[in-house]
Amino acid sequence: MDMSAKIYVAGHRGMVGSAIVRNLESKGYKNLILRTSKELDLRDQAEVNAFFETEKPEYVFLAAAKVGGIHANNTYRGEFIRDNIMIQTNVIHAAYINKVTKLLFLGSSCIYPKMAPQPLKEEYLLTGALEPTNEPYAIAKIAGIKMCEAYRDQAGCNFISAMPTNLYGPNDNYDLENSHVLPALIRKFHEAKLGNEPEVEIWGTGSPKREFLHVDDLAEACYFLMQEYNEKPFVNIGTGEDISIKDLALMVKEVVGYKGNLTFNTSKPDGTPRKLMDVSKINTLGWKHTIPLRDGIAEVYESNIEQHPIFKESVTS
Numbered sequence: 001m002d003m004s005a006k007i008y009v010a011g012h013r014g015m016v017g018s019a020i021v022r023n024l025e026s027k028g029y030k031n032l033i034l035r036t037s038k039e040l041d042l043r044d045q046a047e048v049n050a051f052f053e054t055e056k057p058e059y060v061f062l063a064a065a066k067v068g069g070i071h072a073n074n075t076y077r078g079e080f081i082r083d084n085i086m087i088q089t090n091v092i093h094a095a096y097i098n099k100v101t102k103l104l105f106l107g108s109s110c111i112y113p114k115m116a117p118q119p120l121k122e123e124y125l126l127t128g129a130l131e132p133t134n135e136p137y138a139i140a141k142i143a144g145i146k147m148c149e150a151y152r153d154q155a156g157c158n159f160i161s162a163m164p165t166n167l168y169g170p171n172d173n174y175d176l177e178n179s180h181v182l183p184a185l186i187r188k189f190h191e192a193k194l195g196n197e198p199e200v201e202i203w204g205t206g207s208p209k210r211e212f213l214h215v216d217d218l219a220e221a222c223y224f225l226m227q228e229y230n231e232k233p234f235v236n237i238g239t240g241e242d243i244s245i246k247d248l249a250l251m252v253k254e255v256v257g258y259k260g261n262l263t264f265n266t267s268k269p270d271g272t273p274r275k276l277m278d279v280s281k282i283n284t285l286g287w288k289h290t291i292p293l294r295d296g297i298a299e300v301y302e303s304n305i306e307q308h309p310i311f312k313e314s315v316t317s
Helices: 015-026 045-055 070-075 077-097 132-155 181-194 215-228 245-256 280-285 293-307 309-316
Strands: 007-010 059-062 102-106 159-164 166-168 199-203 212-214 235-237 261-265
Touching (some): 015 215, 070 132, 132 159, 159 215, 181 245, 181 293, 235 280
Parallel strands (some): 166 212
C-alpha cells in the first residue's frame, strides 16, 4: 500500500475500525476516507454506489458490522442477518464495480460449527451445524467470505477475508445487555467494587473456554495481511491460547481490585463450549500477537477509568 493511497475504513468508529485507523495513522498514512453511519448508510445500495463512484478508494478495510454478545445475537436475530448481509453485499459489490485494488473483509470466529474440533482450522468451515444463538450473524459472515471468493473467481478481484477471535480493547461496548463477555465482566466488577457489593453474577457455568485478542494486535494483523497476503482462502487471526470464563472472571476481578465472591447463573446459556483458533497459518506467514491478555485487560481498565463515559459516571455518582 503506497503511503499516498486512498484507503477507506468502513466502520471507523467501531472498536475494530478505529484500531485500524490508529494503526494506519501511526504508520504515516494520511489519505484515509472515513464516513459515519449518519453520513453513509452502508445498508443503502444507492448511497454506497455513489460514495464509491465519487471517492474511488484504492484499498478497503471492511470492518463495519452489526455486532453484539449472546443476548444481542439471540434477541435481534432478524436485524443481525439482514443488516450484515446488506452492509457487506453493498460494499463488496461497489468495490468490484469501481475496481478497488484490494479489499479485506473481516468476519468472526462464530462462523465455525458449534462442535468443530479444536483448535479451529480454516478448513473446518461448513462442516457442521452452527451455534444456534448466533447463527444469523454467522451465516451473514459466511456469506461475506463466499462473496469475496466468488468475485475473485469471477473477476479476479483481490478480495481477502480474515476471521478474528474474540476481541477487546479501546472503543469496546460496555452495555450489559448487548456487550461481549470481557467488557461486561470489566464493568460488572468495577461497579461491584464501587458499590461494595458482596458478589458478582457470571452468566453460565464458567466452564466454556474462550480466546481473546487485543484489537490493536488485530489491526496490526489486518495491515500485515493487506501488505502480504493475496490468496483466496480466508485466514484466522488470534493468539492460539484460550482461558475458561471462570478463570477470565478471576483475572478481571484481580485487575479491577474487587474483593467479593463470584456466583454462576447456570440458567443462562453458555454458548459454544470452546472456540480456540488455529493460528498456524498466519503465524507461518509472519505475524504473531504481542499483547498478553492480563496486560491488555489492565491497560484497557486503566484507560477506561479515565476516559470512558460509563466508568466516569460510576466514579462520580
